[in-house]
Amino acid sequence: MRVVIAEDNALLREGLVLLLTSAGHEVAAVAGSGPEIMPALLAHRPDIALLDVRMPPAFRDEGLRAALEARQAIRGLPVLVLSQYVEESYAAELLSGGTNGIGYLLKDRVGRVDEFLDALERVAAGGTALDPEVVAELLTRRRNSPLDSLTPREREVLKLMAEGHDNATIARTLVVTERAVHKHIGNVFLKLGLPQSDSGHRRVLAVLAYLAHTPQA
Secondary structure (H helix, E strand, O other), X not given: OEXXXXXXXXXXXXXXXXXHHHOOOEEEXXXXXXHHHXXXXXXXXXOEEEEEOOOOOOOOOHHHHHHHHHHHHOOOOOEEEEEOOOOHXXXXXXXXXXXXXXXXXXXXXXXXXXXXXXXXXXXXXXXXXXXXXXXXXXXXXXXXXXXXXXXXXXXXXXXXXXXXXXXXXXXXHHOOOHHHHHHHHHHHHHHHOOOOOOXXXXXXXXXXXXXXXXXXX
């Protein structure tokens, strides 16, 4: 898998390069500032872009802007965005353009190597990977919405779905049967007014699309 990395912290950037190459991936290019990102992506057209949200020169949302621009310029480009803190508005904006091949993780997640690499590969394959803390923010900050009608267990299932987990993983995590998970998912879809489809990743995309477009209080 060919990756373009955009990260201004030299130590973390080199750590990511070492981590990815050690895992058998190719780092096609690195960028240390916002203006360097798009030229690198257009020149190398990687399998996935790994971008920090805040980049020089302003350290605001240069990486996020580049991610959104790249998704327009290179249709279908998977993007995994890294952030130091939970910034719900950034996650929602990233998701608003579609959720195929989208990831939003906190930088602390990189230290959990297996989880990080799994998320990277899932996004590169067209899947979704949202940091559990980001998902928690998306869920808890919604008010006066169908989310309020979910039971605590259904919210747990929805949270794990939004992180990109399949039924078997959700069942193991919650220590319940897959049949129970299937039932909870059906209830979630019914309460959220979403199609009761339990076929693979489409359910995650539907839930994330709903969350991304639900207005905040």
